[in-house]
Amino acid sequence: MRRKHHSGALQRDLEERIRNGSCVYCRAPAAPDRPLTREHVIPRARGGRRKDLRIIVPACARCNHRRGSREIVLFLLDRPRRISAFLEYLGTLPPETVSQIDLRVFAELYAALWLLADSASAAGPAWRERLRHLCAGRRLHRRRYAARRIVTAVGMRLERGRDRSATADGPSCLLPGVVRSPAPPRLDAHMARAMATLLGTLSLAWDVPAERVLEELDRERERAAHAARARSAERREWARAADDADDESGEDVVEMDGVLSLDGWKRQRRRRRRTRVDQRGGRGVTGRRGRAA
Structure with missing residues (x-):
């Protein structure tokens, strides 16, 4: 955008x-x-x-x-209070300054709250282990780039179809109780206030009511989840077809990595084992010091 x-x-x-x-x-x-x-x-x-x-x-x-x-998401989730402090800073900015902030900043905050809400569904102190599991490996990058795509798509749609006359009264602000959060009572109030502040900031940036921002984010998130389920079903079908072809031909079939890369499908490549060659006799060598095999 x-x-x-x-x-x-x-x-x-x-x-x-x-x-x-x-x-x-x-x-x-x-x-x-x-x-x-x-x-x-x-x-x-x-x-x-x-x-x-x-x-x-x-x-x-x-x-x-x-x-x-x-990663800013990992740094914020180390201490969730940093999310509230960051959002309080954004809430003190004037509207003309908020509208110029890069959308990637809002996407990172949205991803942090998304991960915190999913991890808080675990009972008791297990939410920290759940959060560590969600932030490990490529799970974090999937969530970050999904949040970036969601925020970017919503921003493009709202700015393209914005009606100035309908928003003449200015953006509204959601109360913490309006934001739906699956977290337990220990973290529910904290995340609700943080999400309400983020929605209010986005409403200032896009000059639309906060209720509409919440509705568009939920709709785009559900659309992204549906697309992810469709891709997962497609990968399972591909793996099943590859197994059938492997059984019929008796040859090894290169399988897909099973992980959706950040820019599209990523195929697993076969790596050739390269033999180290001694400069003196052209023989293969092993060991740290390059002794002849």
Whole structure:
């Protein structure tokens, strides 16, 4: 989706919050001799740009150093209070600044709340183990990119079909009780408030009511889940056909990886074992020091 270029107001607001604001993660206030640092929500090592103000937020040096280039979702889920602090920072921004923030920032927050809600369905202290299981390996990347596709698709649809006359009264704000969350009472209030704040921020960015944002996100999420189930059924059919072909021909069939890559289907390639060659006699060698076999 085409986003507007950031203006001077975004830079002035960022500089003011670096001098007089608070950390986006731990709420530590800035001091005259200890200003805040520029924290890239999408680091340069993962596709962010150094001078892109749309992905930069103020953070203390301790949190900035502690996070490094880790995935923002993992850093937020280490301490869920960081999600609330981040959303409180977004809630204090003026509407013209919120509309210029990169959608990837909202997608990462949405993915963090999504993972937290799914892990909180476990009873007792097992939710932390459930959360660790959901964030392991490619599960985290699947959820992150699914959240990015959902937020991007909803934003494109709302901005393309937005009716200014219907939203003349301005965006509304959902109450925490309106947001549906499957979590137990211990985490239900925390996630409900966080989700309500995120929906209110998105309603400011897209200039639509928060109720409609919630409806569109749920609809796009259900559509993505239906597409994932269809892909899973297709993979099972493909594996069943491959097994039948293997039984009939008696030859080995290269199976699919079974994991949907970030950019489409990924096939498993056969790797050839390459023999190391000694420069003296052309013989195969083994061992760390390259001794003749």
